[in-house]
Amino acid sequence: MADLFLAYQSLFAFVGINALLALSVYATLCCGQLSLANAGFMALGAYTGALITLRAPSVPFLFVLAAAALVPALVAVPLGLPVLRLRGVFLAIATVGFGEVVRLFFVNWQFTNGAMGLVAIPQRTQLWTIALALAVALFALGRLHGSRTGYALEAIREDETAARTMGIYTTGHKLAMLAAGAALAGLAGGLEAHFTFMVAPNGYGFGRVVEMLVQAVVGGTAAFYGPAVGAAFLTVLPEALREAGARLGLAPGPFRLLLNGAILLAVILYLPNGLVSLPATFRRRARRPA
Amino acid sequence: MSVARRWSLPLLLLLVSAACKKEEAQPVAASPAGGGAVIGAALSLTGPAAVYGAQQRAGIQAAVEEVNARGGAKLSVIVEDDASTKEQGITVFQKFINRDKVSAIIGPTLSNTASAADPLAQAAQVPVLAISNTAATGITDIGNYIWRDSLMEAQVIPGAFKKAQEKLHFKTAGVLYGNDDVFTKAGYDVMQKALQDLGVKVLGTQTFAKPDRDYNAQLTELTAAKPDVLVVSALADNAAAIVSQARQRGWTGPILGGNGFNSPAFIKNAGAAAEGVMVGTSWNSSSQEPANQKFLANLKKAGVNPDQFSAQAYTGVLILAEAIQQSGGKTGRADIEAGLGKVKDLDTPLGKFSFTPSRDAQHEPSVQQVKDGKFQIVQ
Amino acid sequence: MGQQVLNGIFLGSIYALFAVGYTLVFGVLDILNLAHQAVFMLAAFVALALVADAHLPLWVALPAAVLAGGLIGIVLERIAFRPLRGRSDSNISGLISSLAMATVFEAIALEIFGPDTSRFPQGTFPDRVVRLGGATASLLQLCIVGISVLLMALLTLLLGRTRLGRQIRAVAESPRAARILGVNVDRAIAFAFFLSSALGGAAGVLFGLAFNSISPDVGRGVELKGLAVIILGGMGSVPGAVMAGFALGLVEVFTVARLGSSFRDVVSFAVLFLVLIARPRGLFGRAAAREA
Numbered sequence: 001m002a003d004l005f006l007a008y009q010s011l012f013a014f015v016g017i018n019a020l021l022a023l024s025v026y027a028t029l030c031c032g033q034l035s036l037a038n039a040g041f042m043a044l045g046a047y048t049g050a051l052i053t054l055r056a057p058s059v060p061f062l063f064v065l066a067a068a069a070l071v072p073a074l075v076a077v078p079l080g081l082p083v084l085r086l087r088g089v090f091l092a093i094a095t096v097g098f099g100e101v102v103r104l105f106f107v108n109w110q111f112t113n114g115a116m117g118l119v120a121i122p123q124r125t126q127l128w129t130i131a132l133a134l135a136v137a138l139f140a141l142g143r144l145h146g147s148r149t150g151y152a153l154e155a156i157r158e159d160e161t162a163a164r165t166m167g168i169y170t171t172g173h174k175l176a177m178l179a180a181g182a183a184l185a186g187l188a189g190g191l192e193a194h195f196t197f198m199v200a201p202n203g204y205g206f207g208r209v210v211e212m213l214v215q216a217v218v219g220g221t222a223a224f225y226g227p228a229v230g231a232a233f234l235t236v237l238p239e240a241l242r243e244a245g246a247r248l249g250l251a252p253g254p255f256r257l258l259l260n261g262a263i264l265l266a267v268i269l270y271l272p273n274g275l276v277s278l279p280a281t282f283r284r285r286a287r288r289p290a
Numbered sequence: 291m292s293v294a295r296r297w298s299l300p301l302l303l304l305l306v307s308a309a310c311k312k313e314e315a316q317p318v319a320a321s322p323a324g325g326g327a328v329i330g331a332a333l334s335l336t337g338p339a340a341v342y343g344a345q346q347r348a349g350i351q352a353a354v355e356e357v358n359a360r361g362g363a364k365l366s367v368i369v370e371d372d373a374s375t376k377e378q379g380i381t382v383f384q385k386f387i388n389r390d391k392v393s394a395i396i397g398p399t400l401s402n403t404a405s406a407a408d409p410l411a412q413a414a415q416v417p418v419l420a421i422s423n424t425a426a427t428g429i430t431d432i433g434n435y436i437w438r439d440s441l442m443e444a445q446v447i448p449g450a451f452k453k454a455q456e457k458l459h460f461k462t463a464g465v466l467y468g469n470d471d472v473f474t475k476a477g478y479d480v481m482q483k484a485l486q487d488l489g490v491k492v493l494g495t496q497t498f499a500k501p502d503r504d505y506n507a508q509l510t511e512l513t514a515a516k517p518d519v520l521v522v523s524a525l526a527d528n529a530a531a532i533v534s535q536a537r538q539r540g541w542t543g544p545i546l547g548g549n550g551f552n553s554p555a556f557i558k559n560a561g562a563a564a565e566g567v568m569v570g571t572s573w574n575s576s577s578q579e580p581a582n583q584k585f586l587a588n589l590k591k592a593g594v595n596p597d598q599f600s601a602q603a604y605t606g607v608l609i610l611a612e613a614i615q616q617s618g619g620k621t622g623r624a625d626i627e628a629g630l631g632k633v634k635d636l637d638t639p640l641g642k643f644s645f646t647p648s649r650d651a652q653h654e655p656s657v658q659q660v661k662d663g664k665f666q667i668v669q
Numbered sequence: 670m671g672q673q674v675l676n677g678i679f680l681g682s683i684y685a686l687f688a689v690g691y692t693l694v695f696g697v698l699d700i701l702n703l704a705h706q707a708v709f710m711l712a713a714f715v716a717l718a719l720v721a722d723a724h725l726p727l728w729v730a731l732p733a734a735v736l737a738g739g740l741i742g743i744v745l746e747r748i749a750f751r752p753l754r755g756r757s758d759s760n761i762s763g764l765i766s767s768l769a770m771a772t773v774f775e776a777i778a779l780e781i782f783g784p785d786t787s788r789f790p791q792g793t794f795p796d797r798v799v800r801l802g803g804a805t806a807s808l809l810q811l812c813i814v815g816i817s818v819l820l821m822a823l824l825t826l827l828l829g830r831t832r833l834g835r836q837i838r839a840v841a842e843s844p845r846a847a848r849i850l851g852v853n854v855d856r857a858i859a860f861a862f863f864l865s866s867a868l869g870g871a872a873g874v875l876f877g878l879a880f881n882s883i884s885p886d887v888g889r890g891v892e893l894k895g896l897a898v899i900i901l902g903g904m905g906s907v908p909g910a911v912m913a914g915f916a917l918g919l920v921e922v923f924t925v926a927r928l929g930s931s932f933r934d935v936v937s938f939a940v941l942f943l944v945l946i947a948r949p950r951g952l953f954g955r956a957a958a959r960e961a
C-alpha cells in the first residue's frame with residue numbers, strides 16, 4: 001500500500017498543481033474574461049522562485065513562494081490595463097501573445113541558460129505544501145462566491161455594460177481577478193519548480209495554457225471547485241489510460257493521445273457544464289417518468 | 291435529439307475504432323522466461339521527441355533480443371511513454387521505481403525530462419543509464435547512480451572541427467543553430483568555443499526555433515557575408531530542410547554539422563543537397579567492427595533505419611547486460627550499479643566503450659562526410 | 670535586400686492562404702477553429718501519400734488533397750461545431766472542441782504515418798531556378814506564390830459573385846436573418862467549412878512542397894502565426910487576411926535580416942499585441958472588438 005502511494009505520489013502533486021493552474025484560469029473566467037496568459041505568469045513565478053532559491057538558498061520557502069506569486073501579479077496590472085478593454089476572443093488572443101513573448105524571453109535570456117533552463121533546484125515542495133496552497137485557493141474562491149464582490153463579478157460576466165451602469169467598478173474588478181489569476185499561476189509555477197528540480201521555457205508554451213483552460217472547462221465553471229475537479233480528472237486520465245493500455249496489451253504510443261482527445265470532445269459535446277454537472281444530470285434523468 | 295448529435299457519436303466511435311485496430315497489431319516488449327532483470331525504458335513516444343523515442347525503442351528491443359539469445363541473465367524491458375514532458379517523465383520513473391521495481395532505468399529521451407526525473411532515481415538508488423542526454427550539466431552531476439552512454443557535444447565537436455579545418459582550411463564561418471532546444475543549444479555553445487579555439491572568425495550568427503521550417507531569411511543573411519563554411523547545430527529534421535534551402539539559395543560552400551545530423555533521415559530528406567556535408571558524430575555508421583555490423587543487421591531485420599539514437603539505445607542495453615555480468619550475474623539495483631563501474635572497453639556499435647570517472651561516456655567519436663548518399667568516415 | 674523581399678513574399682503567400690481559411694470560419698461562426706492547422710497537416714500527408722505511394726503526378730495529387738481537406742472540414746464541422754450551435758458559451762466550447770479534434774487528427778496522423786518527417790520524393794517538382802534582378806527564386810517558389818494568389822482570388826470571386834457565397838456572407842452577418850430569408854444555414858456553414866479547410870489544406874500541401882517538411886506536428890508552428898495574421902488583417906475579413914499574411918511574411922524576414930532571428934517570433938507577437946491595443950479591428954475588420 002505504501003508502495004502504491006509512493007508510486008503515485010508525484011501524480012497527486014501534479015493534480016494539486018494543475019488544480020491551482022485551472023483555478024487561475026477560472027479566476028478570470030468567472031467575470032467573463034478568457035485570459036490565456038497564465039502559462040506566461042506561471043513561467044514568471046517559476047523562474048522567480050527558482051532564481052531566489054538558487055542564488056539565495058537561505059531565504060525561507062514561504063517567502064520564495066510569496067515572491068513567485070507576487071511578481072506575476074505585478075506584471076498583470078500593466079498588462080491588464082490596455083488589454084482588458086478587448087472583448088471575448090480578442091482578449092484571448094492578446095493574452096496568448098503575451099504568454100508566447102514571455103516564453104521567448106526566457107528562451108533567449110542567457111542568464112537563465114536559455115532553452116536549457118535552471119537545474120538542480122532542491123525539492124522544497126512537499127505534498128502538504130501543495131495541498132495547503134490548494135486549500136487556501138479554494139477557500140478564497142469559495143468565500144468569493146456568495147459575497148458582494150462575487151455578485152459584482154457575476155454581473156460583469158452576464159452583461160458588462162449593465163454592470164457598469166449600475167455603478168460597479170468593472171475595470172478594477174477585472175484587473176483584480178487578472179492579478180489574482182496571475183498570482184495563482186505564479187504560485188503553482190513556484191511550487192512546481194521546487195518539485196520537479198528544474199525549470200525550462202518549453203514547459204510554459206501555448207500548449208500549457210490550453211491544458212489549463214481545458215481542465216477548467218471540463219471540470220465546469222459553474223462551481224468554484226469545478227476547475228479543480230477537471231484538473232484532477234484530466235491529470236489522472238493519461239495515467240489511467242496508461243494502465244488500461246498495459247492491461248489490454250496495447251503498446252504505448254499515440255493511442256493515449258487519441259483517447260484523450262476523444263474524451264475531451266465527448267465531455268464538451270455532451271456535458272456542456274462540465275463534470276460537476278454530472279450529479280445534477282443523473283438526478284434529472286432519474287426523476288424522469290419511465 | 292438533433293440530426294447533428296445523432297451523427298456525431300457514431301462518427302466519433304468510427305474514428306476511435308479505426309485507431310484502435312491499428313494499435314493492436316503492434317507487439318509488446320519481450321517478457322522474461324523467469325528470473326533475470328527488469329529494466330524500465332522511459333522514452334518519448336509521443337510529443338515533439340517522438341521521432342527519437344521510436345528509434346530508441348527499436349534499438350532497445352533489438353538489443354534485448356540479442357542479449358537474451360546469448361544466454362546468461364535474461365533481460366526484460368518495460369517501455370513507457372513520457373510524452374516528451376517532464377511531468378509524465380517523473381510519473382513514469384516513480385512507477386518504475388515503486389511499482390514495477392525495476393533494477394535499472396534506461397532513458398529518458400530528453401535532457402529536460404532527465405534533470406526532472408533522474409533525481410528521483412538517485413534518491414531511490416536506482417541506476418539510470420541515459421542514452422540521448424547531451425546537456426553538459428544537470429545529468430551525471432545529479433549523483434552517482436546516473437550514467438550516460440551518449441557523448442556530450444563537448445567530446446565530439448572540437449575534434450571534429452579540427453579535422454574539418456585540416457581538410458577544408460576555413461578561416462571564417464557563418465553559424466546557424468536552434469536556440470529553443472537543449473540538444474542544439476548545447477551543441478552551439480560547444481561549436482562557438484571550438485571555432486574560437488581554432489581561430490576562426492564568425493561573420494554572422496542566426497537562430498531558428500524547432501517548429502520553424504523556413505530558413506530562407508537566415509540563410510540569405512548568413513551567405514551574404516560570404517563565409518568560408520556554414521556551421522549548423524540542428525536536429526535531423528531541421529538539418530535536412532536547412533541544407534536543402536541553403537543549396538537552393540545558391541550556397542555552394544561546405545557545411546559542417548553536429549551530432550543531430552547523424553541520421554539516415556537527414557540524407558533521405560535532404561537528398562542531393564546532403565552531398566559533401568561534414569558531420570562530427572558519436573556513432574560511426576560505416577564501422578566494420580562486428581558489434582556495429584550485428585547492430586545494423588538486427589535493425590534491418592526489424593525493418594528500422596539505424597541511426598545514432600537507436601545505436602546509443604542498443605549500446606545502452608549491451609552496457610547494462612555487461613554490468614550484470616561484471617557483478618557475477620546478479621540483477622539487483624546495487625549489483626548493476628557496481629557492475630556499471632566495472633564496464634571497460636566493451637565492444638559496442640559505438641566502438642570500444644568505457645565510462646569516464648564522472649560516469650559520462652567515453653569512446654572514439656568520428657568525423658563523417660556524406661558521399662554518394664551515404665555517410666563515410668573522413669580519415 | 671531584393672532577395673529578402675522575395676523570401677518575405679514567398680513566406681507571406683503561405684501565411685495568407687492559411688489565414689484566409691481561419692478568418693472565414695471566424696467570420697461566419699464567431700469561433701476560432703483550432704483544428705485548422707491539423708487539416709493543414711493532414712492534407713499535406715494525403716498529397717504525400719498520393720505522390721509517393723500511389724505514384725500520381727503532382728497536378729493530380731494537389732487538387733485531390735485540397736478536396737480531401739475540404740471534406741475533412743465538413744466532417745469537422747459536423748462532429749465538433751454543429752452540436753454546439755446555439756449554446757451561449759459557444760466561443761469557448763467551440764475552441765475546446767476544435768482543440769480536441771486537432772488532438773484526434775494529430776494522433777491519427779501519428780498512428781498512420783509515424784512521427785518522422787517526410788518530404789515529397791525528388792522530382793515531384795522540376796528543380797529550376799529563376800533570376801530576378803540580383804535575387805534568385807526557384808520555379809517552385811514562384812508557382813507557390815502564383816497558386817496561393819489564384820486560390821485566394823477564386824475565393825473572393827466565390828464569396829462575391831455566387832449564390833452560395835452570398836448565403837455564406839448572409840449567415841456571417843446574421844444567421845437568424847439569413848434563415849428567415851430562406852437560406853439553408855446548415856448547408857451554408859458546411860460549405861464555408863469546406864472552403865476554409867480546402868484552402869487550409871492547399872496551404873499545407875504547398876508548405877510541404879516549399880520546405881520539404883511534412884510531419885504530424887507541422888501545423889503547430891503555423892498556428893500561432895496564423896492568429897497574428899488574422900488579427901492584423903481583421904477578423905472575418907478575407908482581403909485583410911491576404912494583405913496581413915504578406916505583411917507578416919515580410920516583417921518576419923526583415924526582422925531576421927536587421928535584428929537577428931531570435932527576435933523573429935517575438936516581433937510577430939509584438940505586432941499582434943500592438944494591433945490589439947491600438948486598433949483591435951485590424952486593417953479591415955468589421956467585428957466589434959471592444960466593449961465600449
